[in-house]
Amino acid sequence: MTTGHVGRTYQDSTPWWPQPPRPREGAPDVIVVVLDDVGFGSLGCYGSEIATPAIDGLAANGLRYTNFHVTPLCSPTRASLLTGRNHHAVGMSLLSNADSGFPGKRGAITHRAATIAEVLRDTGYNTYALGKWHVAPMDQTSAIGPYDQWPLGRGFDRYYGFLEGISDQFHPELVQDNHRAEPPKTPEEGYHLTEDLVDRAIAYISDHKSVGPGKPYLLYLALGAGHAPHQAPEEYLRRYRGRYDEGWDVIRQRRHARQLDLGITPPGTALAPRNDGVRPWAELSGEEREVAARLQESFAAMLEHTDAHLARLLAHLERIGTRQDTLIVLLSDNGASQEGGALGNTNSIAYENGDVVSHADNYARLDEIGGPRCHGNYPWGWAQAGNTPLKRYKQNTHAGGVRAPLIVNWPRQIAGSGVRAQFHHVIDVTPTILDIVGTEMPATYRGLAQLPVHGTSMRYTFAHAKAPTRRATQYFEMYGHRAIWHEGWKAVAYHERGTSYDDDRWELYHLDDDFSECHDLAAERPDVLHELIGRWWSEADRYDVFPLDDRNFAERAAKYHSAASPRRRRSFVLFPEMSRIPGGVAPLIYDRSYRVDAHVRLGDGDEGVLISQGDVNGGHVLYVAGGRLHYEYNHQGTRYRVSGEGPVPPGDRVLSMIFTRTGPCQGIATLAVDGRPTGGKLPLTTARYLIGWQGLVLGRDALSPVSWDYPRGFPFTGTIDRVLIELDDAIPEGVHESFD
Incomplete structure (x- = not known):
């Protein structure tokens, strides 16, 4: 409603200015820190020996939640965190890598589930997102x-980070706001993604408080740590040398004892038995122990390094005088990762393609673990230690996958430290923040009727440690694993991929008396189990869980694409001025015939990369060096190389690589100049679902390199007019539905 008046001149007019939205008086600045794959027992304040003094300091002057739950995977947790709704209901059953064609x-x-950023921005907050x-x-x-997601x-309002689920910490594929960006430094100059993200956070906050000191902000800081690849600066890696030679059995027992001493777990909590496939440390060979210990060292180094940079952020808040009025919420998105396999893994693409990296290959890369040449992930034994005292892992609906650390720190309103044991879930975080800010999710947003908020504010727990939980029921589902918590009881079913759901065995735990899910009461209380199973089916129907789907994300990502997806095309014309094409949009060359034709102009001595896709894990690159045409296919660290026999003459040329599929995941690569074969046929093994994490670029091999056979980047010194990629019509079984 306006109160001004427009007359014929300014003398007989009354000016009026619309009032911008304002949050209620005293609304705090809000920082939400999301750690990645950091299990319940991985932080110092949750029982770990890993040095996390900054995070421990937040807990020492705030609240630690011990009965806080998330979804078993990253994208679903983030969707629930940002919206306050269950992940299937908002469309994120699994990862954002595929649309399987069903509502959930x-x-x-x-857009029927507005995010907390959308609501707070309309309330008068500035909103900043950093990281994953x-x-x-x-x-x-x-x-x-399109940019709407x-x-x-x-x-x-602002963004700086990476859009994918995984990032090389030394060579990230960065996005700033709505465009691609390059890292400001190289690893040789000391670059690491965590430091860069915290630098940006400090810059955003400094800009904000310099110009609008009375206006609050929301900062969403989603770090890469501790998702694989576990990478840290050398000085941090050195700090943990030899620290894990005792093995996961000893470390897990120590963490369990410390959790009991800290009051993180109730008295009498049992340490869950080893998960299936976890061998006693004493049974590993000497070399296997070396690799396993080194992989855990890199995770610990990464986590301590992250904590050190969070300390920088907190120190900045103190320096500018806003720390007391800043609400900080720190959580992990799911439990520790099982994706390293039984022995550990030095190539994450191999895991996604369903392959196992041999111990011999892991051991050969021992000295590269934790650095820019290796994408490492620890073995199952260390993952279970990360989830101490719980069983199973990320992806599973047992406690190891879904019980996560949560710390809430707000000096102005939360005095001293405390432990809170009320059951809560990640969908409760947004309602808590909205409660504190003094606003609600709107019933309609941008003209769309909104889903109801499924979560409950946790604010009642701040001042009342023993208050009964205000949650009654929460379901869980991932890859067909299912669980439901209801009034202190939990029913859970582990699902073997590819088997009938009817064959899954449901377990029953009374979590009020059995923190670590060690005492299955299914046989003793079939009445309770039957009631909970029925309740799970009802909740699943209510929140769009169906149809159940146990296929892995790489299989779905290779199979399903929207009608507008560039991946439905079979012909691509690429121009050198383009920005990097991310991996999820790059031509789908997996396990099929294809050809690459680079139209170039060469002078005497010109050389460099024509086209590259991928990274140290896997990829392919076509380049000119020493006057000859070369092609390298990096299959999960196994490198196939072929070179033309004759020189490439100067002038306008078409430099080609033709790949002919000869069988499942195999074929022959042939090089040609102006359509004439130049020698060098190469039999090679190809990727099933993923070739590498990083995308496609022309004229250089920037970021994490596909090949080690040329200088960093190796920019092409000639002129690229265009690069054509033609994909064969024959689509291998398993991906054909993408192209119906």
């Missing part, structure tokens, strides 16, 4: 968008 499996957050996003469909992350499309 879109790989994107429906992974809630935008991967085939919508190129330069042509990018951070700026979901309520954030």
Whole structure:
């Protein structure tokens, strides 16, 4: 409603200015810190020996939650965290890498579920997002968008980070706001993603408080740590040399004892037995122990390094005088990762393709673990230690996958420290923040009727340690694993991929008396179990869980693409001025025939990369060096190389690589100049679902290199006019539905 008046001149007019939205008096600045794959027992304040003094300090002057739960996977947890709704209901059953064609499996957050950033921005907050996003469909992350699921499309004013679910910490594929960006330094100059993200956080806050000191902000800081690859600066890696030679059995027992001493676990809590496939440390060979210990050292180093940079952020808040009025919420998105396998893993693409990295290959890379040449992930034994005292891991609905650390720190309102044991879930975080800010999710947002908020504010726990929980029921589902918590009881079913769901065995635990899910009461209380199973089916129907789907994300990502996805095309014309094409949009060359034709102009001595896709884990690159044409296919660290026999003459040329599929995941690569074979046929093994994490670029091999056979980047010194990629019509079984 306006109170001004417009007359014929300014003398007989009354000016009026619209009032911008303002949050209620005393609304705090809000920082939400999301750690990745950091299990319940991995932080110092939750019983770990890993040095996390900054995080421990937040706990020492705030609240630690011991009965806080998340979904078993990253994108679903982030979707629930940002919206306050259950992940299937908003369309994020699994990861944002595929749209499986069902309402709960879109790989994107429906606009019928406004995010906390959208609501707070309309309330008068500035909103900033940093780090991992992974809630935008991967085939919508190129330069042509659409951008409505990018951070700026979901309520954030500024963004700097990576859109994928995984990032090389030394060579990230960065996005700033709505465009691709390059890291400001190289690893040789000391670059690491965590430091860069915290630098940006400090810059955003400094800009904000310099210009609008009375206006609050929301800062969403989603770090890469401790998702694989576990990478840290050398000085941090050295700090942990030899620290894990005692093995996971000893470390897990120590953490369990410390958790009991800290009051993180109730008296009498049992240490869960080893998960299936976890061998006693004493049974490992000497070399196996070396590799396993080194992989855990790199995780610990990464986590301590992250903590050190969080300390910088907290110190900055103190220096500018805003620390007391800043609400900090720190959590992990799921339990520790089982994706390293039984022996550990030095190539994460191998895992996604369903392959195992041999011990011999792991051991050969021992000295590279933790650095820029290796994408490492620890073995199952260390993952279970990360989840102490619980069983199973990330992806599972047992406690090891879904019980996570949560710390809430707000000096102005929360005095001293405390432990809170009320059952809560990640969908409760947004309602808590909205409660504190003094606003609600709107019933309609941008003209769309909104889903109801499924979560409950946790604010009642701040001042009342013993208050009964205000939650009654929470379901869980991932890859067919199912669970439900109801009034202190939990029913859970572990699902073997590819088997009938009817064959799954349901277990029953009374969590009020059995923190670590060690005492199965299914046989003793079939009445309770039957009631909970029925309740799970009801909740699953209510929140769009169906149909159940146990296929892995790489299989789904290779199979399903939206009607507008560039991946439905079989012919691509690429121009050298383009920005990097992310992996989720790059031509789908997996396990099929294809050809690459680079139209170039060469002078005497010109050389460099023509086209590259991928990273140290895997990829392929076509380049000119020493006057000859070369091609390298990096298959999960096994490198196939072929070189032309004759020199490439100067002038306008078409430099080609033709790959002919000869069988499942295998074929022959042939090089040609102006359509004439130049020698060098190469039999090679190809990827089933993923070739590498990083995307496709022309004229250089930037970021994490596909090949070690040329200088960093190796920019092409000639002129690229265009590069053509033609994909064969024959689509291998398992991906054909993408192209119906």
